[in-house]
Amino acid sequence: MDSAASEKSIIALDSWLQTPAGRYVLAWERSRLDALTADIFGYNALQIGMPQIDTLAASRMPHKWLADTLPGRTIETPAWPVALTLDPIELPFPSQSLDLVVLPHVLEYATEPHQVLREVERVLIPEGQLIICGFNPASLWGLRQLRGRVTGTRYLPRGEQISMPRMKDWLKLLNMSVSHSHFGCYAPACRTEHWLARYAFMDRAGERWWPYFGAVYLVQAIKRVKGMRLIGPAWSRKKAKSPVAVPATNKHKEHG
Template sequence: MDSATSEKSIIALDSWLQTPAGSYVRAWEQSRLDELTADIFGYNAVQIGTPQIDALAASRMPHKWLADTVPHPTEVTTGRPVALTLDGTELPFASQSLDLVVLPHVLEYAAEPHQVLREVERVLIPEGQLIICGFNPASLWGLRNVRGRVTGNRYLPPAELISMPRIKDWLKLLNMGVSHSHFGCYAPACRTEHWLARYAFMDRAGARWWPYFGAVYMVQAIKRVKGMRLIGPAWSKKTAKAPVAVPATNKHRKHG
């Protein structure tokens, strides 16, 4: 996928997110992101792409920014201003300057997803965290999308869907340890709100019986640095007791 095609696909994704299926995805991702980001502490957080989702709404970090990869007036529909437009392969942040980066549906629409991850790893501080949202190719939606390539009737905007195991392999190569992963949205690929509601029971059943086949997934990873170990609070450590010295007179008496 070249850069021009990538930009068109991102704009198509923005429109798709306003559809009933897109609202279904946004609701699940917003709920899960609120749960994850509320427990991540630090100072600086950045969301890149998909401004229709407020990925940092529940974050308690003092400095939060929304960035996008294409220049369009999304703040008109989202109500949130886009702080800057950037190239995901060359992030305009200093190395080791961010505590949290969120990539909602960025990698599958990126021309160079590997380079995007390398840049994210560069700008994260040690023990900084990354959250990735993506469409699952091993799902009913993924199968519908494959069929749509042949018939020309796509369900999702054109994208190179990336599986969660593949994402985990890429993260492992960058010394990023996966801490949590989630799947969601188990309803079939319906286009209307009525039919999506009819299949709402599948969200409960799917999470229990076929958990890895949700239409979307979320991966949370931590930047690991070799040779670095976090030190816990002093009160959590047990103070070592000094050995009791034996008086010299006792030693002589013993030998005698």
């Protein structure tokens, strides 16, 4: 996807997120991201793209930024203010400077998704974490999108849907270990709120009976560094090697 097509697709995604289906996706992602980011500790967190959602709302990190990928873009209801505008294939951060990076539907509309991942891996500290949101091609929405290529009526904005196995392969090549993955939004590709509500029961059934066919997925990965092993503080090791002796008088009292 060239840069012009990428910008058009991102703008189309902005409009799509205001539809009932878009709000349905944002609600599920916000709920799941709040649960994931609340348990990730560190100092510096970055969200790239999609100002419509605050993916770091539940994060307790002291420094959090939202970076937009389109200069001059105006969002009617941004979830939080944009701190900077950047090109995701060349991040303006030092190597090993961020504890957490969140990519909500960035790779699908990026000109060079592999380079985006390489840049994210570069700026993450060892054991730093990455969360990716994506549309699942192996779903009812994916089938609808595939049919739309023939009929010309796409359900989702034009972009490259990346399957979960393919995404895991990309991360593995960068020494990123997948720790968690989640699927959601099992309702069919409906355009009205009325029909999405009628199929709400499929969200409960889908998680149990066909969990890998949700329209949206989240992947959480950890940056691994070969030859590096995390150890506890020095004082804890000393304490383990030198146990405190119990006086003999206390031992007699315990036996008594």
